[in-house]
Amino acid sequence: MNLDVLNAIAPVAAIIGITTVGGWVFTTWLRVKNGYPLENSWGKAVYPRTGDEAMERIKLVSQENAQLRAELGSVKDRLAVIERIVTDESGRLASEIEALRRPAN
Structure with missing residues (x-):
């Protein structure tokens, strides 16, 4: 009878073990x-070692990030000007353009 119980439990135990490891x-x-x-086995954080190559890559990515942020800022400024031009009344925009064309006194 013990062998029958073992044969019934073995597949369930194997599935539980495989699922746990997976x-x-x-x-x-x-x-x-x-x-x-x-x-690690004591619950302390184990960080991967960083080499010179990884640090150089981090520096390059940080520089690229700064450049992209600066470019994004200028694009936002340009977009704000375009939005103002599109949403302004046509008469006001025309008067501003004419004011720029007149010579300064």
Whole structure:
């Protein structure tokens, strides 16, 4: 009778074990993919070692980020001017243009 019980429980135990290991692997993959630190057996965070190449890459990405932010600021300014031109009354825009054409006294 013990052998019958073991034969009935063994597949369930195997499925539970495989599911547990698969879940652990998936969780670890998600942590690595999203930049979270891994943990050692005591629950302390284990950060990957950073080499010179990684630090150089971080510097380059930071510089590119700063350039893109500056460019985005200028694009926003230009867009604000275009929005003002489009939404202003036509008479007011024409009077401003004529005021610019007149010589300064």
